[in-house]
Amino acid sequence: MMSLLGKLRRLAETREEVLGKDDAPFGVPVEEVYSATEARIGGRRVLMAGTNNYLGLTFDRRCVEAAREALERAGTGTTGSRMANGSYTDHLALERELAEFYGVSHAIVFSAGYLANLGMISALLGPGDVALLDADCHASIYDGCRLSGADILPFRHNDPANLDRRLGRLGERAARTLVIVEGIYSMLGDRAPLAGIAEVTRRHGCLLMVDEAHSLGVLGEHGRGLAEETDTEQDVDFVVGTFSKSLGGVGGFCTSRRPELEMVRYASRPYIFTASPPPAVVAATRAALRVLRTTPALRTRLRDNAARLYKGLHELGYRLGPDVSPVVAVVLDTPDVALRLWRGLVEAGIYVNLMLPPATPDGTSLVRCSVSAAHTTAQIDRICAAFAALREHSSTG
Numbered sequence: 001m002m003s004l005l006g007k008l009r010r011l012a013e014t015r016e017e018v019l020g021k022d023d024a025p026f027g028v029p030v031e032e033v034y035s036a037t038e039a040r041i042g043g044r045r046v047l048m049a050g051t052n053n054y055l056g057l058t059f060d061r062r063c064v065e066a067a068r069e070a071l072e073r074a075g076t077g078t079t080g081s082r083m084a085n086g087s088y089t090d091h092l093a094l095e096r097e098l099a100e101f102y103g104v105s106h107a108i109v110f111s112a113g114y115l116a117n118l119g120m121i122s123a124l125l126g127p128g129d130v131a132l133l134d135a136d137c138h139a140s141i142y143d144g145c146r147l148s149g150a151d152i153l154p155f156r157h158n159d160p161a162n163l164d165r166r167l168g169r170l171g172e173r174a175a176r177t178l179v180i181v182e183g184i185y186s187m188l189g190d191r192a193p194l195a196g197i198a199e200v201t202r203r204h205g206c207l208l209m210v211d212e213a214h215s216l217g218v219l220g221e222h223g224r225g226l227a228e229e230t231d232t233e234q235d236v237d238f239v240v241g242t243f244s245k246s247l248g249g250v251g252g253f254c255t256s257r258r259p260e261l262e263m264v265r266y267a268s269r270p271y272i273f274t275a276s277p278p279p280a281v282v283a284a285t286r287a288a289l290r291v292l293r294t295t296p297a298l299r300t301r302l303r304d305n306a307a308r309l310y311k312g313l314h315e316l317g318y319r320l321g322p323d324v325s326p327v328v329a330v331v332l333d334t335p336d337v338a339l340r341l342w343r344g345l346v347e348a349g350i351y352v353n354l355m356l357p358p359a360t361p362d363g364t365s366l367v368r369c370s371v372s373a374a375h376t377t378a379q380i381d382r383i384c385a386a387f388a389a390l391r392e393h394s395s396t397g
Protein backbone atom coordinates (compact mmCIF):
# COMPACT_ATOMS: atom_id res chain seq x y z
CA MET A 1 0.00 0.00 0.00
CA MET A 2 1.34 3.44 -0.86
CA SER A 3 2.07 5.94 1.91
CA LEU A 4 0.35 9.33 1.99
CA LEU A 5 3.42 11.19 0.79
CA GLY A 6 4.25 8.32 -1.56
CA LYS A 7 1.06 9.10 -3.49
CA LEU A 8 2.24 12.66 -4.06
CA ARG A 9 5.72 11.50 -5.08
CA ARG A 10 4.07 9.14 -7.58
CA LEU A 11 2.11 12.10 -8.93
CA ALA A 12 5.36 14.03 -9.35
CA GLU A 13 6.80 11.16 -11.43
CA THR A 14 3.69 10.96 -13.63
CA ARG A 15 3.76 14.73 -14.10
CA GLU A 16 7.39 14.61 -15.21
CA GLU A 17 6.72 11.73 -17.61
CA VAL A 18 3.96 13.66 -19.37
CA LEU A 19 5.22 17.22 -19.12
CA GLY A 20 9.01 17.04 -18.74
CA LYS A 21 11.06 18.73 -16.04
CA ASP A 22 10.85 22.44 -16.81
CA ASP A 23 8.27 25.19 -17.26
CA ALA A 24 5.16 23.19 -16.45
CA PRO A 25 2.10 24.44 -18.35
CA PHE A 26 -0.14 24.40 -15.28
CA GLY A 27 -0.28 27.18 -12.72
CA VAL A 28 1.83 29.45 -14.92
CA PRO A 29 2.67 32.67 -13.00
CA VAL A 30 1.05 35.75 -14.50
CA GLU A 31 3.62 38.42 -13.69
CA GLU A 32 1.60 41.49 -14.56
CA VAL A 33 -1.89 42.07 -15.91
CA TYR A 34 -2.10 44.96 -18.40
CA SER A 35 -5.76 44.74 -19.41
CA ALA A 36 -8.63 42.28 -19.91
CA THR A 37 -6.71 40.77 -22.83
CA GLU A 38 -2.99 41.33 -22.20
CA ALA A 39 -0.52 40.25 -19.53
CA ARG A 40 3.17 39.46 -18.96
CA ILE A 41 4.07 35.79 -18.65
CA GLY A 42 7.64 34.44 -18.63
CA GLY A 43 8.93 37.98 -19.20
CA ARG A 44 6.92 38.22 -22.43
CA ARG A 45 3.88 40.36 -23.27
CA VAL A 46 1.17 37.89 -24.24
CA LEU A 47 -2.33 38.05 -25.63
CA MET A 48 -4.65 36.31 -23.17
CA ALA A 49 -6.85 33.89 -25.11
CA GLY A 50 -7.55 31.43 -22.32
CA THR A 51 -9.40 33.38 -19.63
CA ASN A 52 -13.10 33.23 -18.82
CA ASN A 53 -13.30 37.02 -19.02
CA TYR A 54 -16.12 36.71 -21.55
CA LEU A 55 -17.38 40.28 -21.34
CA GLY A 56 -13.94 41.76 -20.60
CA LEU A 57 -15.17 43.53 -17.44
CA THR A 58 -12.18 42.99 -15.11
CA PHE A 59 -10.87 46.51 -15.78
CA ASP A 60 -14.22 48.18 -16.47
CA ARG A 61 -14.05 51.54 -14.67
CA ARG A 62 -17.57 51.17 -13.22
CA CYS A 63 -16.68 47.83 -11.63
CA VAL A 64 -13.29 48.98 -10.38
CA GLU A 65 -14.76 52.18 -8.88
CA ALA A 66 -17.62 50.26 -7.21
CA ALA A 67 -15.07 47.88 -5.67
CA ARG A 68 -12.88 50.78 -4.51
CA GLU A 69 -15.84 52.54 -2.87
CA ALA A 70 -16.91 49.36 -1.06
CA LEU A 71 -13.35 48.63 0.05
CA GLU A 72 -13.10 52.08 1.69
CA ARG A 73 -16.60 51.91 3.14
CA ALA A 74 -16.79 48.31 4.38
CA GLY A 75 -13.20 47.05 4.65
CA THR A 76 -11.25 44.21 3.11
CA GLY A 77 -13.34 41.24 4.22
CA THR A 78 -16.40 40.20 6.20
CA THR A 79 -14.43 37.79 8.41
CA GLY A 80 -17.50 35.65 8.84
CA SER A 81 -20.11 33.33 7.41
CA ARG A 82 -23.36 34.46 5.83
CA MET A 83 -25.10 32.83 8.81
CA ALA A 84 -23.09 34.77 11.38
CA ASN A 85 -21.70 38.28 10.87
CA GLY A 86 -21.07 37.98 7.11
CA SER A 87 -24.45 38.93 5.57
CA TYR A 88 -24.11 42.61 4.68
CA THR A 89 -26.86 44.60 2.98
CA ASP A 90 -24.54 44.43 -0.08
CA HIS A 91 -24.97 40.62 -0.26
CA LEU A 92 -28.73 40.96 0.11
CA ALA A 93 -28.85 43.62 -2.60
CA LEU A 94 -26.91 41.36 -4.97
CA GLU A 95 -29.33 38.52 -4.22
CA ARG A 96 -32.31 40.79 -4.97
CA GLU A 97 -30.73 41.93 -8.22
CA LEU A 98 -29.96 38.37 -9.33
CA ALA A 99 -33.52 37.24 -8.57
CA GLU A 100 -34.89 40.23 -10.47
CA PHE A 101 -32.57 39.56 -13.42
CA TYR A 102 -33.81 35.98 -13.67
CA GLY A 103 -37.44 37.02 -13.04
CA VAL A 104 -37.76 34.74 -10.00
CA SER A 105 -38.45 35.25 -6.31
CA HIS A 106 -35.30 33.85 -4.71
CA ALA A 107 -31.52 33.95 -4.97
CA ILE A 108 -28.61 32.89 -2.78
CA VAL A 109 -25.02 34.11 -3.07
CA PHE A 110 -22.17 31.71 -2.27
CA SER A 111 -18.45 32.41 -1.90
CA ALA A 112 -17.49 30.62 -5.15
CA GLY A 113 -19.17 28.97 -8.10
CA TYR A 114 -17.61 25.74 -6.87
CA LEU A 115 -19.32 26.24 -3.50
CA ALA A 116 -22.65 27.09 -5.15
CA ASN A 117 -22.72 23.62 -6.70
CA LEU A 118 -21.48 21.95 -3.53
CA GLY A 119 -23.92 23.92 -1.40
CA MET A 120 -27.00 23.49 -3.56
CA ILE A 121 -26.62 19.83 -4.44
CA SER A 122 -25.69 18.73 -0.92
CA ALA A 123 -28.66 20.64 0.54
CA LEU A 124 -31.17 19.24 -1.97
CA LEU A 125 -30.01 15.62 -1.97
CA GLY A 126 -29.18 13.15 0.75
CA PRO A 127 -28.59 9.41 1.13
CA GLY A 128 -31.28 7.46 -0.75
CA ASP A 129 -31.84 10.30 -3.25
CA VAL A 130 -30.49 10.24 -6.79
CA ALA A 131 -28.28 12.65 -8.74
CA LEU A 132 -28.71 12.09 -12.48
CA LEU A 133 -26.05 14.24 -14.05
CA ASP A 134 -24.64 14.65 -17.52
CA ALA A 135 -21.42 12.60 -17.62
CA ASP A 136 -19.38 15.64 -18.70
CA CYS A 137 -20.48 17.82 -15.79
CA HIS A 138 -17.89 19.94 -14.00
CA ALA A 139 -15.95 18.59 -11.01
CA SER A 140 -17.86 20.89 -8.64
CA ILE A 141 -21.11 19.15 -9.62
CA TYR A 142 -19.63 15.70 -9.03
CA ASP A 143 -18.17 16.90 -5.72
CA GLY A 144 -21.55 18.31 -4.63
CA CYS A 145 -23.14 14.94 -5.40
CA ARG A 146 -20.48 13.15 -3.39
CA LEU A 147 -20.95 15.48 -0.44
CA SER A 148 -24.70 14.83 -0.52
CA GLY A 149 -24.33 11.06 -0.09
CA ALA A 150 -26.92 10.52 -2.86
CA ASP A 151 -26.55 7.82 -5.52
CA ILE A 152 -24.66 9.32 -8.47
CA LEU A 153 -25.85 8.18 -11.91
CA PRO A 154 -24.23 9.92 -14.88
CA PHE A 155 -26.18 9.79 -18.16
CA ARG A 156 -24.58 9.90 -21.60
CA HIS A 157 -23.38 13.41 -22.50
CA ASN A 158 -26.09 15.51 -24.17
CA ASP A 159 -28.36 12.48 -24.67
CA PRO A 160 -31.97 13.05 -23.46
CA ALA A 161 -32.99 9.56 -24.65
CA ASN A 162 -30.35 8.02 -22.38
CA LEU A 163 -31.61 10.21 -19.52
CA ASP A 164 -35.15 9.04 -20.25
CA ARG A 165 -34.15 5.37 -20.09
CA ARG A 166 -32.28 5.85 -16.82
CA LEU A 167 -35.20 7.68 -15.25
CA GLY A 168 -37.56 4.96 -16.47
CA ARG A 169 -35.45 2.36 -14.68
CA LEU A 170 -35.56 4.35 -11.43
CA GLY A 171 -39.33 3.87 -11.07
CA GLU A 172 -40.62 5.59 -7.94
CA ARG A 173 -37.18 6.89 -7.08
CA ALA A 174 -37.52 9.34 -9.97
CA ALA A 175 -39.51 11.52 -7.55
CA ARG A 176 -36.35 11.83 -5.42
CA THR A 177 -34.07 12.64 -8.34
CA LEU A 178 -32.27 15.84 -9.29
CA VAL A 179 -31.24 16.14 -12.95
CA ILE A 180 -28.17 18.33 -13.46
CA VAL A 181 -26.76 19.72 -16.71
CA GLU A 182 -24.68 22.71 -17.83
CA GLY A 183 -25.54 25.51 -20.26
CA ILE A 184 -22.23 25.55 -22.11
CA TYR A 185 -19.80 22.75 -21.26
CA SER A 186 -16.43 24.15 -20.25
CA MET A 187 -14.19 21.69 -22.06
CA LEU A 188 -15.57 21.61 -25.62
CA GLY A 189 -17.88 24.64 -25.54
CA ASP A 190 -20.92 22.60 -26.58
CA ARG A 191 -24.44 23.27 -25.28
CA ALA A 192 -26.96 21.02 -23.55
CA PRO A 193 -30.03 20.05 -25.63
CA LEU A 194 -32.04 21.73 -22.91
CA ALA A 195 -35.52 21.52 -24.47
CA GLY A 196 -35.22 17.72 -24.71
CA ILE A 197 -33.72 17.37 -21.25
CA ALA A 198 -36.41 19.61 -19.73
CA GLU A 199 -39.17 17.60 -21.41
CA VAL A 200 -37.83 14.28 -20.09
CA THR A 201 -37.25 15.71 -16.61
CA ARG A 202 -40.77 17.17 -16.44
CA ARG A 203 -42.37 13.95 -17.68
CA HIS A 204 -40.69 11.94 -14.93
CA GLY A 205 -41.56 14.50 -12.25
CA CYS A 206 -37.96 15.35 -11.28
CA LEU A 207 -36.31 18.66 -10.43
CA LEU A 208 -33.89 20.23 -12.93
CA MET A 209 -30.74 22.22 -12.15
CA VAL A 210 -28.75 24.01 -14.84
CA ASP A 211 -25.24 25.36 -14.24
CA GLU A 212 -25.01 28.46 -16.43
CA ALA A 213 -21.39 29.22 -15.38
CA HIS A 214 -20.18 29.63 -18.98
CA SER A 215 -23.46 30.84 -20.49
CA LEU A 216 -24.44 33.72 -18.18
CA GLY A 217 -23.86 36.93 -20.10
CA VAL A 218 -23.19 34.87 -23.22
CA LEU A 219 -26.45 33.25 -24.36
CA GLY A 220 -30.03 34.50 -24.49
CA GLU A 221 -31.46 37.83 -25.58
CA HIS A 222 -30.90 39.29 -22.11
CA GLY A 223 -27.81 37.23 -21.31
CA ARG A 224 -29.48 34.92 -18.80
CA GLY A 225 -28.03 31.84 -20.44
CA LEU A 226 -29.07 28.70 -22.27
CA ALA A 227 -32.47 28.38 -20.54
CA GLU A 228 -33.38 31.83 -21.83
CA GLU A 229 -32.04 31.07 -25.29
CA THR A 230 -33.99 27.80 -25.54
CA ASP A 231 -37.16 29.21 -23.93
CA THR A 232 -37.07 26.64 -21.13
CA GLU A 233 -36.75 28.93 -18.10
CA GLN A 234 -40.12 27.77 -16.75
CA ASP A 235 -38.86 24.18 -16.71
CA VAL A 236 -35.65 24.90 -14.80
CA ASP A 237 -36.01 24.69 -11.02
CA PHE A 238 -32.55 25.93 -10.07
CA VAL A 239 -30.07 28.03 -12.04
CA VAL A 240 -26.55 27.90 -10.64
CA GLY A 241 -23.84 30.26 -11.79
CA THR A 242 -20.59 31.99 -11.00
CA PHE A 243 -19.30 35.55 -10.74
CA SER A 244 -15.84 34.44 -11.86
CA LYS A 245 -16.41 34.39 -15.61
CA SER A 246 -18.56 36.95 -17.46
CA LEU A 247 -18.90 39.08 -14.30
CA GLY A 248 -15.14 39.25 -13.71
CA GLY A 249 -15.23 38.66 -9.94
CA VAL A 250 -15.39 35.65 -7.67
CA GLY A 251 -18.39 34.01 -6.01
CA GLY A 252 -21.39 31.96 -7.04
CA PHE A 253 -25.16 31.94 -6.87
CA CYS A 254 -28.37 29.99 -7.25
CA THR A 255 -31.71 31.48 -8.34
CA SER A 256 -35.10 29.79 -8.20
CA ARG A 257 -38.81 30.44 -8.19
CA ARG A 258 -39.08 27.79 -5.45
CA PRO A 259 -39.53 29.40 -1.99
CA GLU A 260 -37.80 26.34 -0.46
CA LEU A 261 -34.52 27.82 -1.73
CA GLU A 262 -34.42 30.07 1.34
CA MET A 263 -34.03 27.03 3.61
CA VAL A 264 -30.88 26.01 1.76
CA ARG A 265 -29.22 28.64 3.93
CA TYR A 266 -29.89 26.42 6.95
CA ALA A 267 -29.08 23.11 5.29
CA SER A 268 -25.96 23.86 3.27
CA ARG A 269 -22.56 23.32 4.87
CA PRO A 270 -20.65 25.07 2.02
CA TYR A 271 -22.88 28.12 2.65
CA ILE A 272 -22.66 28.07 6.43
CA PHE A 273 -19.08 27.05 7.12
CA THR A 274 -17.12 29.53 5.04
CA ALA A 275 -16.67 33.30 5.03
CA SER A 276 -18.92 35.36 2.73
CA PRO A 277 -17.51 37.19 -0.32
CA PRO A 278 -15.73 40.50 0.51
CA PRO A 279 -17.73 43.72 0.04
CA ALA A 280 -15.46 44.93 -2.78
CA VAL A 281 -16.12 41.73 -4.74
CA VAL A 282 -19.86 42.02 -4.16
CA ALA A 283 -19.86 45.66 -5.28
CA ALA A 284 -17.85 44.90 -8.43
CA THR A 285 -20.18 42.00 -9.21
CA ARG A 286 -23.28 44.19 -8.82
CA ALA A 287 -21.72 46.77 -11.15
CA ALA A 288 -20.81 44.04 -13.65
CA LEU A 289 -24.36 42.66 -13.57
CA ARG A 290 -25.65 46.17 -14.35
CA VAL A 291 -23.24 46.43 -17.28
CA LEU A 292 -24.27 42.97 -18.50
CA ARG A 293 -27.95 43.98 -18.36
CA THR A 294 -27.57 47.36 -20.03
CA THR A 295 -24.98 46.56 -22.71
CA PRO A 296 -26.27 43.87 -25.08
CA ALA A 297 -23.63 45.05 -27.56
CA LEU A 298 -21.02 43.21 -25.46
CA ARG A 299 -22.79 39.93 -26.18
CA THR A 300 -22.94 40.67 -29.89
CA ARG A 301 -19.25 41.51 -29.90
CA LEU A 302 -18.45 38.30 -28.01
CA ARG A 303 -20.47 36.20 -30.46
CA ASP A 304 -18.78 37.85 -33.45
CA ASN A 305 -15.34 37.18 -31.95
CA ALA A 306 -16.23 33.57 -31.14
CA ALA A 307 -17.55 32.97 -34.67
CA ARG A 308 -14.43 34.54 -36.22
CA LEU A 309 -12.01 32.43 -34.18
CA TYR A 310 -14.03 29.23 -34.69
CA LYS A 311 -14.21 29.80 -38.45
CA GLY A 312 -10.50 30.70 -38.65
CA LEU A 313 -9.34 27.57 -36.83
CA HIS A 314 -11.84 25.38 -38.67
CA GLU A 315 -10.53 26.62 -42.03
CA LEU A 316 -7.00 25.75 -40.90
CA GLY A 317 -8.19 22.15 -40.52
CA TYR A 318 -8.10 21.97 -36.73
CA ARG A 319 -10.60 19.61 -35.08
CA LEU A 320 -12.92 21.68 -32.87
CA GLY A 321 -15.83 21.23 -30.47
CA PRO A 322 -19.25 20.88 -32.19
CA ASP A 323 -20.78 24.30 -31.37
CA VAL A 324 -19.61 27.87 -31.90
CA SER A 325 -19.23 29.40 -28.44
CA PRO A 326 -16.74 31.55 -26.53
CA VAL A 327 -14.98 28.32 -25.56
CA VAL A 328 -13.14 27.27 -28.73
CA ALA A 329 -11.44 23.96 -28.01
CA VAL A 330 -8.90 22.41 -30.37
CA VAL A 331 -8.83 18.61 -30.07
CA LEU A 332 -5.36 17.09 -30.51
CA ASP A 333 -4.30 13.49 -31.07
CA THR A 334 -2.13 13.03 -27.99
CA PRO A 335 -1.02 14.93 -24.85
CA ASP A 336 2.40 15.36 -26.51
CA VAL A 337 0.99 17.07 -29.59
CA ALA A 338 -1.20 19.29 -27.40
CA LEU A 339 1.75 20.23 -25.23
CA ARG A 340 3.87 21.07 -28.30
CA LEU A 341 1.13 23.28 -29.73
CA TRP A 342 0.60 24.98 -26.37
CA ARG A 343 4.32 25.76 -26.03
CA GLY A 344 4.45 27.06 -29.59
CA LEU A 345 1.54 29.40 -28.94
CA VAL A 346 3.08 30.78 -25.74
CA GLU A 347 6.35 31.39 -27.61
CA ALA A 348 4.32 33.24 -30.22
CA GLY A 349 2.84 35.42 -27.46
CA ILE A 350 -0.58 33.75 -27.23
CA TYR A 351 -1.73 32.34 -23.89
CA VAL A 352 -4.35 29.57 -24.06
CA ASN A 353 -5.22 26.68 -21.74
CA LEU A 354 -3.83 23.18 -22.03
CA MET A 355 -6.30 20.53 -20.92
CA LEU A 356 -5.19 16.92 -20.51
CA PRO A 357 -6.84 13.73 -19.27
CA PRO A 358 -8.26 13.00 -16.72
CA ALA A 359 -9.71 16.55 -16.66
CA THR A 360 -11.08 16.19 -20.21
CA PRO A 361 -14.01 14.20 -21.61
CA ASP A 362 -13.20 10.86 -23.33
CA GLY A 363 -9.50 11.18 -22.56
CA THR A 364 -8.97 13.86 -25.21
CA SER A 365 -6.13 16.40 -25.16
CA LEU A 366 -7.21 19.97 -25.73
CA VAL A 367 -5.75 23.37 -26.40
CA ARG A 368 -8.63 25.51 -25.27
CA CYS A 369 -9.10 29.12 -26.29
CA SER A 370 -11.61 31.41 -24.64
CA VAL A 371 -12.84 34.49 -26.43
CA SER A 372 -13.67 37.83 -24.84
CA ALA A 373 -15.82 40.75 -25.97
CA ALA A 374 -12.71 42.81 -25.18
CA HIS A 375 -10.67 41.12 -27.93
CA THR A 376 -10.25 43.29 -31.01
CA THR A 377 -10.69 41.78 -34.46
CA ALA A 378 -6.93 42.22 -34.95
CA GLN A 379 -6.28 40.20 -31.79
CA ILE A 380 -8.55 37.37 -32.97
CA ASP A 381 -6.67 37.38 -36.26
CA ARG A 382 -3.35 37.24 -34.38
CA ILE A 383 -4.54 34.12 -32.55
CA CYS A 384 -5.52 32.53 -35.89
CA ALA A 385 -2.16 33.47 -37.42
CA ALA A 386 -0.27 31.83 -34.55
CA PHE A 387 -2.33 28.65 -34.97
CA ALA A 388 -1.69 28.77 -38.73
CA ALA A 389 2.09 28.93 -38.23
CA LEU A 390 1.95 25.87 -35.98
CA ARG A 391 -0.53 23.84 -38.05
CA GLU A 392 1.87 21.33 -39.59
CA HIS A 393 3.32 20.43 -36.15
CA SER A 394 -0.14 19.80 -34.71
CA SER A 395 -0.79 16.27 -35.82
CA THR A 396 0.91 12.99 -35.02
CA GLY A 397 1.07 12.04 -38.71
Ligand SMILES: Cc1ncc(COP(=O)(O)O)c(C=O)c1O
Pocket residue numbers: 112113114115117138140182186211213214242243244250251252
Ligand atom coordinates in the same frame (compact mmCIF):
# COMPACT_ATOMS: atom_id res chain seq x y z
C1 LIG B 1 -19.47 24.56 -15.13
C2 LIG B 1 -18.75 25.18 -14.00
N1 LIG B 1 -19.36 25.26 -12.80
C3 LIG B 1 -18.75 25.81 -11.73
C4 LIG B 1 -17.47 26.30 -11.83
C5 LIG B 1 -16.81 26.85 -10.61
O1 LIG B 1 -16.82 28.23 -10.61
P1 LIG B 1 -15.82 29.10 -9.73
O2 LIG B 1 -14.55 29.22 -10.49
O3 LIG B 1 -16.53 30.39 -9.58
O4 LIG B 1 -15.62 28.41 -8.42
C6 LIG B 1 -16.81 26.27 -13.04
C7 LIG B 1 -15.47 26.85 -13.14
O5 LIG B 1 -14.58 26.44 -13.76
C8 LIG B 1 -17.45 25.68 -14.15
O6 LIG B 1 -16.83 25.59 -15.34
